[in-house]
Amino acid sequence: QVQLQESGPGLVKPSQTLSLTCTVSGGSISSGGYYWSWIRQHPGKGLEWIGYIYYSGSTYYNPSLKSRVTISVDTSKNQFSLKLSSVTAADTAVYYCASKMVTRQYYDYWGQGTLVTVSS
């Protein structure tokens, strides 16, 4: 059973870069077959796909965030990370890491989510 756990600062100042890491257990990122994703949920709102990465480093980003997003993978630590630059209050959200098989169009494993607040 794959488990995902987000970690990172819960408070980020405006204009700075939001950085989060997702640690994967119960499975190996480098074994392939999965996309490793970031999804966010604004307070009281719906879900928004941010992007995902394959173990090889190939990335796919939501066009609306692409200019500010970088997702990277560290297979040696079995982790993948999110960086979102030039944040504003509109980036305040619960950030989830999740995974889906490359041959599937649904997420079967999710982290518990972490709230990131953008405020000075």
Next chain:
Amino acid sequence: QSALTQPASVSGSPGQSITISCTGTSSDVGGYNYVSWYQQHPGKAPKLMIYDVSNRPSGVSNRFSGSKSGNTASLTISGLQAEDEADYYCSSYTSSSTLEVFGGGTKLTVL
């Protein structure tokens, strides 16, 4: 504004059935059988309930079922139970550069 349209809320009494709709376009819901549904309790991560329009993952009650007609997908919950009270989100693959889209969510209240 979410790409897929869901009603903001639905309600039903224990034992009843309810249906939640999810309307998209021919570029997403209508064009592919890749609609999924997630249940989210307050403060919890989403949980996959239905995938590929009408398939249930192992462990999900058969009280949950999914269907699709044209550009609208539906989630039906029969025999409502108090534990079903939660937010429900639909999602679909899309041929647009966004790749995947979610609905705005529907709050289910069990009266």
